[in-house]
Amino acid sequence: MGTLADFDLRHLIADFSCAHLLVLGIADGRSLAEALRHDFTRILAVEPAHPIALEAALRHASEPRLTVIHEPVERGLERALGELPKQSPALFWLDLPPLERQLRTIAAGRDIGRDILIIDDLNLHEDGDYEEEPADDAKRPRDRGRKSGLIDGFLAGSHELQRFRRRGGYLMALPAGGGK
Amino acid sequence: MKDKAERCILYVPVFNRRAIASESLTNLRTVKGAAHLCIEDDASTEFDGTLFADLGDSYIRHPSNLGIDATRMAQLEAFLASPFDHCYFTDSDTVHDPEFLSRLFQMLERTGCVSCLYNTSTGYHKDQFNIDVGDDIVLRCSIPGVSMFFDKPLAARIWQYYQDGLRFRPDFLKEQRSWDWMYCDVFPQVAFSRVSFVEHLYAGGLHAHGRDAAVNPTPYLIAEGARLRRKLRLYGPGAPIAESARPGRVSP
Numbered sequence: 001m002g003t004l005a006d007f008d009l010r011h012l013i014a015d016f017s018c019a020h021l022l023v024l025g026i027a028d029g030r031s032l033a034e035a036l037r038h039d040f041t042r043i044l045a046v047e048p049a050h051p052i053a054l055e056a057a058l059r060h061a062s063e064p065r066l067t068v069i070h071e072p073v074e075r076g077l078e079r080a081l082g083e084l085p086k087q088s089p090a091l092f093w094l095d096l097p098p099l100e101r102q103l104r105t106i107a108a109g110r111d112i113g114r115d116i117l118i119i120d121d122l123n124l125h126e127d128g129d130y131e132e133e134p135a136d137d138a139k140r141p142r143d144r145g146r147k148s149g150l151i152d153g154f155l156a157g158s159h160e161l162q163r164f165r166r167r168g169g170y171l172m173a174l175p176a177g178g179g180k
Numbered sequence: 181m182k183d184k185a186e187r188c189i190l191y192v193p194v195f196n197r198r199a200i201a202s203e204s205l206t207n208l209r210t211v212k213g214a215a216h217l218c219i220e221d222d223a224s225t226e227f228d229g230t231l232f233a234d235l236g237d238s239y240i241r242h243p244s245n246l247g248i249d250a251t252r253m254a255q256l257e258a259f260l261a262s263p264f265d266h267c268y269f270t271d272s273d274t275v276h277d278p279e280f281l282s283r284l285f286q287m288l289e290r291t292g293c294v295s296c297l298y299n300t301s302t303g304y305h306k307d308q309f310n311i312d313v314g315d316d317i318v319l320r321c322s323i324p325g326v327s328m329f330f331d332k333p334l335a336a337r338i339w340q341y342y343q344d345g346l347r348f349r350p351d352f353l354k355e356q357r358s359w360d361w362m363y364c365d366v367f368p369q370v371a372f373s374r375v376s377f378v379e380h381l382y383a384g385g386l387h388a389h390g391r392d393a394a395v396n397p398t399p400y401l402i403a404e405g406a407r408l409r410r411k412l413r414l415y416g417p418g419a420p421i422a423e424s425a426r427p428g429r430v431s432p
Binding site: 006007008011012015128129160162163164165166170172174179 | 409410413414415416417418419420421425426
């Protein structure tokens with residue numbers, strides 16, 4: 001399980017004018033807590049599991065920048081996309097299965113050319129030499145190897161893709177040619 | 181200063197990470213003055229031949245990968261047998277300030293200790309007991325790692341410790357977590373500059389991402405660090421996986 005703390009959020013926000021964050025999957029809450037330490041003007045967190053959503057909402061109740069959306073993934077994502085300003089670059093933290101549907105929904109909902117996307121637990125989606133294997137092997141899609149081109153298919157045309165070995169693997173998609 | 185620099189050798193090992201190594205070695209080439217820059221390619225797999233040969237005063241490519249521990253010990257042995265008086269170990273993912281060498285000589289002359297220009301406040305350096313010896317230098321028991329400057333007597337003590345370990349302690353190599361821990365065993369105090377003259381751009385995701393960035397960097401390091409962060413897009417945890425290293429991709 002990864003965390004946003006592995007990324008240089010301060011400079012991502014500054015260099016890409018990335019003031020909004022959309023978190024898909026709160027998990028243990030570490031990424032959300034890390035995000036709240038930084039200068040995002042708005043954070044939207046979609047969480048389908050009720051106990052996790054409730055815990056996060058209560059823990060950060062005094063934080064006006066944060067909205068926790070407790071909905072099934074796709075519906076919650078559509079709602080969150082509707083609340084994001086279209087013209088302002090956003091950072092997406094993708095930490096929920098199934099990835100393909102999330103990418104389709106995001107791409108259909110906005111022009112992502114200036115957005116940054118970070119995919120956690122890349123070992124669930126692509127073969128590779130990562131620090132960690134999936135904790136629950138059953139979560140790994142059977143056709144992971146065949147689908148290794150999935151992310152490239154969505155993002156390679158508009159973004160520069162960086163993959164990292166750290167923990168279960170990350171993919172970070174930065175706007176091609178973007179940034180200050 | 182020029183005379184001293186001419187008798188100083190800088191050892192920089194390279195293994196893959198082409199983009200950052202190119203920037204780092206170019207920087208070192210620019211700021212090193214009269215010092216001798218020796219680049220050792222530890223059998224990189226992502227490029228071949230003598231990619232960085234023109235940047236070094238000498239260039240060695242290993243026929244097979246030795247790893248950093250063996251490479252560093254071989255460099256130590258080579259330095260002891262060389263005509264050089266001083267030696268500096270650094271990595272190929274760094275940026276150095278143009279004044280780094282004069283600061284190293286100043287620190288070594290002032291303290292007589294292995295000297296380091298990379299000051300950090302987290303990781304291994306956290307909660308250290310610092311002895312302030314003036315001139316913005318503190319002594320602390322820590323790992324100099326990415327920035328390590330010494331003369332022959334200091335190098336000889338490390339080499340002796342290494343040889344004695346191999347001779348008398350069957351588990352010596354297993355006990356050593358990595359080559360630079362030996363410096364902690366031998367030297368209880370390393371001299372650290374309060375002002376950092378080196379930025380360590382990444383190593384396993386620990387460095388230069390806000391948690392282990394150089395403390396009090398020089399204005400040059402601030403400007404160069406920002407330029408390289410944007411140019412090389414250094415926002416993630418460590419070095420990205422090279423395209424050629426991904427499953428199904430073919431190495432050049």
